[in-house]
Protein backbone atom coordinates (compact mmCIF):
# COMPACT_ATOMS: atom_id res chain seq x y z
CA UNK A 1 0.00 0.00 0.00
CA UNK A 2 1.26 3.41 -0.91
CA UNK A 3 0.87 6.24 1.60
CA UNK A 4 1.23 9.89 0.77
CA UNK A 5 2.96 11.69 3.61
CA UNK A 6 2.29 15.39 3.73
CA UNK A 7 4.18 17.45 6.26
CA UNK A 8 4.10 21.17 5.53
CA UNK A 9 0.99 23.25 6.33
CA UNK A 10 0.97 24.65 2.79
CA UNK A 11 1.10 21.19 1.24
CA UNK A 12 -1.72 20.10 3.58
CA UNK A 13 -3.75 23.10 2.50
CA UNK A 14 -3.12 22.31 -1.14
CA UNK A 15 -4.01 18.63 -0.70
CA UNK A 16 -7.20 19.59 1.09
CA UNK A 17 -7.96 21.99 -1.73
CA UNK A 18 -7.50 19.35 -4.39
CA UNK A 19 -9.67 16.86 -2.47
CA UNK A 20 -12.38 19.48 -2.08
CA UNK A 21 -12.10 20.28 -5.75
CA UNK A 22 -12.68 16.64 -6.73
CA UNK A 23 -15.54 16.33 -4.24
CA UNK A 24 -17.26 19.34 -5.75
CA UNK A 25 -16.69 18.14 -9.28
CA UNK A 26 -18.02 14.63 -8.54
CA UNK A 27 -20.98 15.89 -6.49
CA UNK A 28 -21.67 18.57 -9.03
CA UNK A 29 -21.93 16.21 -11.99
CA UNK A 30 -23.85 13.60 -9.95
CA UNK A 31 -26.53 15.96 -8.73
CA UNK A 32 -26.72 18.17 -11.74
CA UNK A 33 -26.52 21.23 -9.51
CA UNK A 34 -23.28 22.27 -11.03
CA UNK A 35 -23.20 26.04 -11.43
CA UNK A 36 -22.54 26.97 -7.80
CA UNK A 37 -20.29 23.96 -7.18
CA UNK A 38 -18.25 24.70 -10.26
CA UNK A 39 -17.85 28.29 -9.19
CA UNK A 40 -16.47 27.16 -5.83
CA UNK A 41 -14.28 24.54 -7.53
CA UNK A 42 -12.96 27.22 -9.85
CA UNK A 43 -12.09 29.38 -6.89
CA UNK A 44 -10.23 26.54 -5.17
CA UNK A 45 -8.36 25.72 -8.38
CA UNK A 46 -7.48 29.40 -8.80
CA UNK A 47 -6.19 29.52 -5.22
CA UNK A 48 -4.06 26.44 -5.87
CA UNK A 49 -2.59 27.99 -9.01
CA UNK A 50 -2.06 31.23 -7.07
CA UNK A 51 0.08 29.48 -4.41
CA UNK A 52 2.20 27.77 -7.05
CA UNK A 53 2.71 30.98 -9.03
CA UNK A 54 3.54 33.07 -5.98
CA UNK A 55 6.16 30.47 -5.06
CA UNK A 56 7.60 30.89 -8.57
CA UNK A 57 7.54 34.68 -8.21
CA UNK A 58 9.56 34.50 -4.98
CA UNK A 59 12.41 32.80 -6.82
CA UNK A 60 12.74 35.69 -9.29
CA UNK A 61 14.83 38.81 -8.64
CA UNK A 62 12.72 41.84 -7.65
CA UNK A 63 12.04 44.40 -10.39
CA UNK A 64 14.82 47.00 -10.68
CA UNK A 65 12.34 49.40 -12.24
CA UNK A 66 8.57 49.66 -11.88
CA UNK A 67 5.99 51.78 -13.70
CA UNK A 68 4.29 54.92 -12.39
CA UNK A 69 0.99 53.59 -11.00
CA UNK A 70 -1.13 56.72 -11.54
CA UNK A 71 -2.21 57.58 -15.06
CA UNK A 72 -0.87 60.84 -16.53
CA UNK A 73 1.39 61.65 -13.58
CA UNK A 74 5.18 61.79 -13.95
CA UNK A 75 7.67 60.83 -11.25
CA UNK A 76 9.02 64.43 -11.20
CA UNK A 77 5.64 65.55 -9.83
CA UNK A 78 6.02 63.42 -6.69
CA UNK A 79 7.09 65.34 -3.58
CA UNK A 80 9.28 62.88 -1.68
CA UNK A 81 7.56 62.05 1.62
CA UNK A 82 9.37 58.77 2.32
CA UNK A 83 9.79 58.43 6.12
CA UNK A 84 8.15 61.80 6.77
CA UNK A 85 6.75 61.77 10.34
CA UNK A 86 3.08 60.83 10.52
CA UNK A 87 1.77 61.48 14.00
CA UNK A 88 4.07 60.72 16.91
CA UNK A 89 5.05 57.13 16.30
CA UNK A 90 4.74 56.55 12.61
CA UNK A 91 6.94 57.28 9.61
CA UNK A 92 5.45 57.49 6.14
CA UNK A 93 6.21 54.11 4.56
CA UNK A 94 5.51 54.99 0.96
CA UNK A 95 4.83 57.80 -1.46
CA UNK A 96 1.67 59.85 -1.99
CA UNK A 97 0.84 60.45 -5.63
CA UNK A 98 -1.72 63.21 -6.09
CA UNK A 99 -4.20 63.18 -8.97
CA UNK A 100 -7.85 64.10 -9.54
CA UNK A 101 -10.38 61.79 -7.90
CA UNK A 102 -11.23 58.90 -10.23
CA UNK A 103 -7.87 58.87 -12.07
CA UNK A 104 -7.03 55.27 -13.02
CA UNK A 105 -4.49 53.45 -10.82
CA UNK A 106 -2.49 50.90 -12.82
CA UNK A 107 -0.35 48.08 -11.49
CA UNK A 108 3.30 49.16 -11.33
CA UNK A 109 4.45 45.62 -12.08
CA UNK A 110 3.45 42.19 -13.30
CA UNK A 111 2.22 40.00 -10.47
CA UNK A 112 -0.78 38.49 -8.72
CA UNK A 113 -3.44 40.24 -6.66
CA UNK A 114 -2.87 38.99 -3.11
CA UNK A 115 -5.52 41.07 -1.39
CA UNK A 116 -8.42 43.39 -2.11
CA UNK A 117 -9.81 44.92 1.05
CA UNK A 118 -10.53 47.80 3.38
CA UNK A 119 -8.55 48.89 6.45
CA UNK A 120 -8.64 51.90 8.77
CA UNK A 121 -5.57 53.73 7.46
CA UNK A 122 -5.56 52.68 3.83
CA UNK A 123 -9.30 52.68 3.14
CA UNK A 124 -9.96 50.63 0.03
CA UNK A 125 -6.72 48.89 -0.89
CA UNK A 126 -5.24 46.43 -3.36
CA UNK A 127 -2.03 44.46 -2.74
CA UNK A 128 -0.14 42.85 -5.59
CA UNK A 129 2.70 40.38 -5.06
CA UNK A 130 5.47 40.62 -7.64
CA UNK A 131 8.90 39.17 -8.39
CA UNK A 132 11.10 38.54 -5.35
CA UNK A 133 8.02 38.33 -3.15
CA UNK A 134 7.72 42.10 -3.12
CA UNK A 135 4.27 43.40 -2.22
CA UNK A 136 2.96 46.55 -3.89
CA UNK A 137 0.28 48.32 -1.88
CA UNK A 138 -2.26 50.70 -3.43
CA UNK A 139 -4.34 52.62 -0.88
CA UNK A 140 -7.08 55.28 -0.48
CA UNK A 141 -8.83 54.01 -3.63
CA UNK A 142 -12.11 55.68 -4.45
CA UNK A 143 -13.27 52.38 -5.96
CA UNK A 144 -11.87 49.13 -7.32
CA UNK A 145 -11.67 48.26 -11.00
CA UNK A 146 -14.88 46.26 -11.56
CA UNK A 147 -13.22 43.20 -13.07
CA UNK A 148 -10.41 42.46 -10.60
CA UNK A 149 -10.30 39.57 -8.12
CA UNK A 150 -7.82 38.13 -5.64
CA UNK A 151 -5.51 35.69 -7.42
CA UNK A 152 -5.75 37.51 -10.75
CA UNK A 153 -2.61 37.89 -12.80
CA UNK A 154 -1.95 41.58 -13.52
CA UNK A 155 0.42 43.46 -15.82
CA UNK A 156 1.53 47.08 -15.95
CA UNK A 157 -1.52 47.72 -18.11
CA UNK A 158 -4.05 46.42 -15.57
CA UNK A 159 -6.26 49.03 -13.91
CA UNK A 160 -6.63 48.14 -10.21
CA UNK A 161 -8.85 51.00 -9.12
CA UNK A 162 -9.27 54.76 -9.02
CA UNK A 163 -7.65 57.55 -6.99
CA UNK A 164 -9.68 58.61 -3.96
CA UNK A 165 -9.64 59.68 -0.32
CA UNK A 166 -10.75 56.55 1.56
CA UNK A 167 -9.27 55.59 4.94
CA UNK A 168 -7.27 58.26 6.76
CA UNK A 169 -7.03 60.30 3.54
CA UNK A 170 -10.56 61.60 4.15
CA UNK A 171 -10.49 65.39 3.93
CA UNK A 172 -7.14 65.51 2.08
CA UNK A 173 -6.65 66.10 -1.66
CA UNK A 174 -7.23 62.81 -3.53
CA UNK A 175 -4.08 60.72 -3.85
CA UNK A 176 -2.76 57.22 -4.15
CA UNK A 177 -0.69 56.01 -1.22
CA UNK A 178 1.79 53.66 -2.85
CA UNK A 179 3.84 51.30 -0.69
CA UNK A 180 6.51 48.75 -1.63
CA UNK A 181 7.33 45.98 0.83
CA UNK A 182 10.24 43.64 0.28
CA UNK A 183 10.35 40.52 2.47
CA UNK A 184 12.81 42.51 4.65
CA UNK A 185 10.49 45.50 5.14
CA UNK A 186 9.23 48.67 3.46
CA UNK A 187 11.36 50.26 0.74
CA UNK A 188 11.12 53.71 -0.84
CA UNK A 189 9.15 53.38 -4.09
CA UNK A 190 10.40 56.67 -5.58
CA UNK A 191 13.85 55.57 -6.89
CA UNK A 192 12.22 52.50 -8.48
CA UNK A 193 9.60 54.42 -10.45
CA UNK A 194 9.80 54.88 -14.20
CA UNK A 195 7.55 57.24 -16.13
CA UNK A 196 5.14 55.63 -18.54
CA UNK A 197 5.43 56.60 -22.19
CA UNK A 198 3.12 59.54 -23.03
CA UNK A 199 -0.23 58.59 -24.59
CA UNK A 200 0.11 57.69 -28.28
CA UNK A 201 -0.47 60.63 -30.62
CA UNK A 202 -2.62 60.33 -33.74
CA UNK A 203 -0.92 58.91 -36.83
CA UNK A 204 1.38 61.45 -38.47
CA UNK A 205 3.03 59.23 -41.06
CA UNK A 206 3.54 61.05 -44.36
CA UNK A 207 2.58 59.65 -47.73
CA UNK A 208 6.25 59.75 -48.72
CA UNK A 209 7.41 57.33 -46.04
CA UNK A 210 4.52 54.98 -46.79
CA UNK A 211 5.36 55.02 -50.53
CA UNK A 212 9.03 54.25 -49.94
CA UNK A 213 8.00 51.32 -47.78
CA UNK A 214 5.60 49.80 -50.26
CA UNK A 215 7.93 50.12 -53.27
Ligand SMILES: [Zn+2]
Pocket residue numbers: 092094095096176177178
Ligand atom coordinates in the same frame (compact mmCIF):
# COMPACT_ATOMS: atom_id res chain seq x y z
ZN1 LIG B 1 0.67 58.01 2.19
